[in-house]
Amino acid sequence: xxxxxxxxxxxxxxxxxxxxxxxxxLKKASNEIEQCMERMEKSNMLVGGRPIxxxxxxxxxxxxxxxxxxxxxxxxxxxxxxxxxxxxxxxxSSDEFIEANLQPVxxxxxxxxxxxxxxxxxxxxxxxxxxxxxPNAGFVEPGLGIAEKIEGxxxxxxxxxxxxxxxxxxxxxxxxxxxxxxxxxxxADVVDSFLMGIRLDxxx
Numbered sequence: 001x002x003x004x005x006x007x008x009x010x011x012x013x014x015x016x017x018x019x020x021x022x023x024x025x026l027k028k029a030s031n032e033i034e035q036c037m038e039r040m041e042k043s044n045m046l047v048g049g050r051p052i053x054x055x056x057x058x059x060x061x062x063x064x065x066x067x068x069x070x071x072x073x074x075x076x077x078x079x080x081x082x083x084x085x086x087x088x089x090x091x092x093s094s095d096e097f098i099e100a101n102l103q104p105v106x107x108x109x110x111x112x113x114x115x116x117x118x119x120x121x122x123x124x125x126x127x128x129x130x131x132x133x134x135p136n137a138g139f140v141e142p143g144l145g146i147a148e149k150i151e152g153x154x155x156x157x158x159x160x161x162x163x164x165x166x167x168x169x170x171x172x173x174x175x176x177x178x179x180x181x182x183x184x185x186x187x188a189d190v191v192d193s194f195l196m197g198i199r200l201d202x203x204x
Contacts, residue, residue: 006024006070007147007151009024010146011144012088012142013072014140014146015144015149016076016138017076017145017146018075020072020075020167021168023070024070024167025069025165026065026090027052027067028068028165029052033051059115062116063100064091064096064099065090065091065097066091066128067090070088071087073085073086074086074088074146076137076138078174078177084134084137084138085134086131086133086137087133089129090128090129091128098113101116102121102123105120111123115132120135121134122134122135122136122139124139150195163199164198164199165198165199166199167195167198168194168196172193
């Protein structure tokens with residue numbers, strides 16, 4: 001697996017995940033979204049600045065992000081009563097990122113912090129990322145992770161991932177939860193999982 005590829009990044013996602021999103025290069029994705037919006041004459045929709053800046057604001061992270069790194073969001077529980085998620089934020093320096101964006105919460109354990117948005121989260125330091133999780137989500141250190149499960153889907157994975165800038169995957173449990181409460185029969189009755197690779201092409 002080539003370093004920096006989506007396949008390599010998938011190793012950061014544990015096999016307990018039921019859904020994940022990978023943005024392989026934040027700056028590249030942000031720039032391509034901007035160019036796509038300009039091409040469609042919709043750049044006025046980016047009133048909050050660059051897409052990457054809007055993402056920073058939404059997450060409450062002001063600085064310390066490695067814009068050329070990969071952002072990963074995965075879910076281990078995904079239903080109306082509980083949404084357990086982990087965000088793997090690419091960082092230049094974990095110390096710089098933590099100091100700029102997280103405040104330790106006293107008497108809640110060494111890994112419990114508060115974001116600038118007031119959210120209580122658990123934090124774990126990885127080699128090139130800081131993991132931000134819902135409290136008690138049960139963080140799993142990276143290994144082979146979900147990669148083996150995705151590779152097991154067959155040769156079609158290669159064509160899906162070719163040149164992808166983004167990747168989205170849902171297993172049947174996530175699909176069922178998304179479909180819960182609707183009158184639809186549900187995609188989970190037909191497929192075991194859903195995998196999509198996205199390449200943003202500003203030139204159309």
